[in-house]
Amino acid sequence: MQRIVTAELDLDLAGTADLIFSLTTARQVPLASEILTFTRDDLVHTPTEIIDQDGTRLHRLTGEPGPLRVRYEAIVEGQTGPARTSELDSIIYLRPSRYCQSDEVFSQARHQFAGLAGAELIAAVTRFVEQSVTYTPGLSLGTDSAVTTLMTGQGVCRDYAHVVIALLRAMDVPARYAACYAPGLTPMDFHAVAEAYLDGAWYVIDATRLADRRSLVRIATGRDAADCAFLSFHGAQVGLDRLHVDAWVVPDVAGPANADDPSADPFAQASVPDDYLELVQLG
Structure with a gap:
């Protein structure tokens, strides 16, 4: 599966600023090509690349006023292998974090999901969040947490x-946050999903069900959105004067297709509901 991802940001700096971007695909994503540029008038800035333990690539530079x-564009060639795992995963990703206060929702979770484990638990949690939160672009705040979202019942992908x-x-399941490009997402933007650790592997959990999990492209991985912001300064x-994000799947070259056959549509996969119990890895 070949995918093309792009991001365009137009910024206006009031003064000298330390800028950290998380726009590029993660280190483990197989790329056919990639272009990342930072320009001010005719001056091209060269950032410093920093890679964290999960493969997130950060690009840091000092921006001058103005x-x-x-601009970023990458062609992703094929699927990423299984995400790396370590003994630290079962420690770091079980701890409460800024936006994911598992200690504050402990009683609710233990009561609501008592007796469930493994894939059955993951499916039940995903179904509950899908049914109890309404997708409402523009109404949630960047400071909203899991507790806030449970109280208001509204949010966007990061809140889900x-x-x-x-x-x-x-419920003692290590879970983490992943920022990604999402072909087929409507409205198009950066996307966020959860990942659950089960039987030695990480699986994508997207309670919004707005994009095909199999086509997602990883950008950043962390405890929550605080670790995965596309820009911090x-x-x-x-x-931020302008932000434009896009991602799409390049259809495989094939012979003439039967127009009456739904499987002949190269984008049909994105419209097929996926089963909660089918655990998909982010590639």
Whole structure:
């Protein structure tokens, strides 16, 4: 499966700022090509790349006052292998975090999901979050947490992921946050999903059900959204004048297809509901 992902940011810096971007695909994603540029007028900035233990690639640079154009495009060739695991995963990703307060939802989770384990538990948590949270773009705040979302019953993809993660951790299932490009997502934007650790592997949990999990492309991995922001900065104020994200699947070249055959549509997969019990790894 070949996928193309792009991101365009137009920034306005009020002064000198330390900028950290998380826009590129993770280190383990197989790429046919990749272009990342940072330009101010005719000046091209060269960032420093920093890679964390989960393969997240951060690009850091010092931005000067004025406009900054950021452009990224990558062609993903094939599927990523299984995500790496370590003994630390069962420690770090069981702890409460800023947006995933598993300690605060402990009683609710233990009562609501008593007696469930493994894939059955993951399916039950996913189904509960899907049914109890309404997708509401523009209404949730960047400071909303899993507890906030459970109280308001509204949010976007990051909020869904936070609730899933908090509830799973409360049930002793290591869970983490993944930022990704999502072909077929509507409205198109950066996407966020949860990942659950089961039987030695990480599986994607997307309670929004807005994109095909099999086509997702990993950008960043962390405890919650605080670890996976597409832009963080220190120093002067930074304005985001424009953000445009896109991602799509390149159809495989094939012979003439029967127009009456739904399977002949190269994008039909994105519209097929996936089963909660079918555990899919992020590739």
